[in-house]
Amino acid sequence: MKKILLTCVAALGILAVAPISEAATSVKPYPMDYWAAPNFMDNVSLSPNGKFLAFRKADSQKGDHIIEVYEADNMAKKPKRLGAKSMRIRGFSWVGDEEMVVSFNKQVSKKIKGFNRGAFKSKLALYSLRTNKFNELNADDFNLSLVNGLVNEPNHVLVRYSFFDRSKSFRAPSYYRYNLKTGSKQLVLKGNDDMFGYRFDEDGNPRFANEFDEGSKETVFLYRDIGGSGWNEYYRQSQDSFETFQYGGIVDGTSDEIYVIAHNGNDKEGLWKYNLKTKSFGELVYRRNDVDLAGTVRHTNSWSNPGVVTGVRYGKDKYHVKYFDKSEEAMMKQFEQAIPNAHLLSVSSRSRDGDVLVMRNSGPRDPGSYYLFNKGKLSLVGSVNGLLKGKDLADVEYITYTSRDGKKIPAYVTRPQGKGPFPLIVMPHGGPFVSEVVGWDDWGQMLANNGYMVLQPQYRGSQNYGLEYYQSAFINGGEGGKKMQDDKDDGVKYLISKGDVDPDRVAMFGWSYGGYAALIAAAREPNIYQCVIAGAAVADNLQQVNYYRDRLDGAQEVEQVNFWDGSISPIEETDKVNVPMLIIHGSVDQRVPITHSDKYSKALDKSGKSYEYIALENADHFSNTLDYDHKMKAYPRMMSFLKKDCGPGGL
Missing domain, CATH: 2.130.10.120 (Prolyl oligopeptidase, N-terminal domain)
Structure with a gap:
């Protein structure tokens, strides 16, 4: 190499x-x-x-x-x-x-x-x-x-x-x-x-x-x-x-x-x-x-x-x-x-x-x-990476679909080469209040290269689609784990209805807020996912809010403090977890401290749930801070987890 x-x-x-x-x-x-x-x-x-x-x-x-x-x-x-x-x-x-x-x-x-x-x-x-x-x-x-x-x-x-x-x-x-x-x-x-x-x-x-x-x-x-x-x-x-x-x-x-x-x-x-x-x-x-x-x-x-x-x-x-x-x-x-x-x-x-x-x-x-x-x-x-050739990579399609309450949701679909229906990985972006335009995405391409279709939904609260769309994430205090989660699930159902996706082979992988969404997905009832991978996830809403509560006010307070206060907290839902879980976190994460995953894993233990936890030594929060050793510890296990341990028989 x-x-x-x-x-x-x-x-x-x-x-x-x-x-x-x-x-x-x-x-x-x-x-x-x-x-x-x-x-x-x-x-x-x-x-x-x-x-x-x-x-x-x-x-x-x-x-x-x-x-x-x-x-x-x-x-x-x-x-x-x-x-x-x-x-x-x-x-x-x-x-x-x-x-x-x-x-x-x-x-x-x-x-x-x-x-x-x-x-x-x-x-x-x-x-x-x-x-x-x-x-x-x-x-x-x-x-x-x-x-x-x-x-x-x-x-x-x-x-x-x-x-x-x-x-x-x-x-x-x-x-x-x-x-x-x-x-x-x-x-x-x-x-x-x-x-x-x-x-x-x-x-x-x-x-x-x-x-x-x-x-x-x-x-x-x-x-x-x-x-x-x-x-x-x-x-x-x-x-x-x-x-x-x-x-x-x-x-x-x-x-x-x-x-x-x-x-x-x-x-x-x-x-x-x-x-x-x-x-x-x-x-x-x-x-x-x-x-x-x-x-x-x-x-x-x-x-x-x-x-x-x-x-x-x-x-x-x-x-x-x-x-x-x-x-x-x-x-x-x-x-x-x-x-x-x-x-x-x-x-x-x-x-x-x-x-x-x-x-x-x-x-x-x-x-x-x-x-x-x-x-x-x-x-x-x-x-940037001469080992990856264009002919072996996947195209990305921009789509829209309608959520269960009638809101139009934009999304990006990375389509693997070959014929479907495909197993699907839902990969929500972090933030959550950011704008995502998918061009090159190494995680999306890695998953597609291994045969998975990838859905990256621009759920409500995503920026780039106007004030009303952005602010709709703050209704009822915060729609985290609620309508924002429905937006992701409704994208899965849309792709299944088109015949692109096998309904019995669906998983979620996310990082930061995306990791939070994966933890929420693990406890949904009834569940459309066979497993989840949660990276650098916000697991305890109250802990995250207290981490920076004194720094924010006004619109920022609504965006972060009130949103997390009003949204579902994964650590309170561990007794509802009903699918296999792979949890990944960096030891020096300065944005979402590793104590989130430490506390969450203990709560899973208390609830009698099985899971796997990978701690990445000296890794920070953002994906671009992960080095070769971090990735080689996480990526092979992610792929084998999806293939063999995700639901009955693997994905």
Whole structure:
């Protein structure tokens, strides 16, 4: 496996423009270590002058990474390799033509320190290609993070210092212009305990921020004129409001108008022009009647057109862009026609002169691939996971079905190759109040590769489908375990009615809130599931609420505290569990502590229920923090559990 891993990273070659023809036949499942492998490459980016291309590369299955730096004009030449000894490389950013800031981290504790306070420590260092040396940028009394480079000052970057006093209490961060050559710094903005959400322009000028008015319980949106010293209010929003008001960029050619993504009294979000001086909405630029917006799109050349808004993104069957800039749209369409299995395309990096680009693609038949466009030629740099081939992967279909109370539920179905009816895995997303648009999904593809159809329902409470759909999750306190659970079950019944799914071969697998849903599914009566797999699950609603109750109020309180208070708590339902269960949890989960699964398993013992429990040593909450060893402990058992131990005779 190690030999395969190391030779699949940089498979450079001329791109074949004809898309691959996928045969609709059954495929032999890949070995589990193919799915457990770390990203072979990521963070692929160009130096500002376009002369160098670098990426982070997996050096082993364990997730140890190095950085490789190539000459963009001669990718066949042996690269420069940068490694770390006692820490792990997490990523890097080019800050000059020959300089990059590299971030490192390592685990420093076996226990978490509280909600969203993990067991890892980070450092930053400046690396110079010219000297081939690192210069550590951190000191013991502060934590330094890179904000961004400065377009017009190639020897400077904007950094954020988070200070700690002798008692180790946190103080508001300050922002400095940092000289990469001398190591000196100049104060740009002094920390303020009352303000947050700072935005800076390409020259490092503080332009936008927020503060919270304790008297009126409102979030206050502020702006500052270039060269000014004071902050001016331009919008207020009550903490009880569920509406969106989100900065979207400067309107090109103006100094008084910005783009905002906002409901502005409507069910669906729209892109509006907003006047800072008059504090008023202007033109509605774009809005859809089916889905919300996923953000604005900026010009692909951030050097010559920093911050320029070129379109707006929305997600449905996949992410789409409504372009305002026709030249950007035409360029992206050309790349879409040239890149195999094109699905979600983006320019991940572009040279200052605009002539050299790195394109990234991902989608149901591409776990992620990078292409270099240089001197009119498009070449494959490599794949995030070169072991997985497009012809062996599965298509994803966007569907809608009607729930038992008449609500239209959107969903994604990953269809395995071969003929149905198939066994089905229901895989609800975490959150629960997030937006999910399924392109590449490693869990969904792994399950489909093993013959399972996968349903990812966008149950009520999922964002992206308007205010009414979102807020319908909070009726009767909280619909967790109630109508939100019905939405998932009704998707199963819909697929059974179509003849796609065998009604006697259905399971649920979820992580975080999805794990919560799996615990709920295990106790449903009558039960349509043969078994469940629950990862990092909220098992005790009261415990989770108390974990962050004092941090939330207003809409956030309704979203989290009131929702969990009003929803069914799995730990109170253990006596109703009636199907086999596999429970998985990370030992240093900082979002949903492992005590949830510990307490839940003890409650199952008390109720006389059988189950299996896998604790992943030193694993955090989110799936992208799971390393090779974690996955190789969990994935093979998940597959064997589904195949052999899920209900009578297995799935």
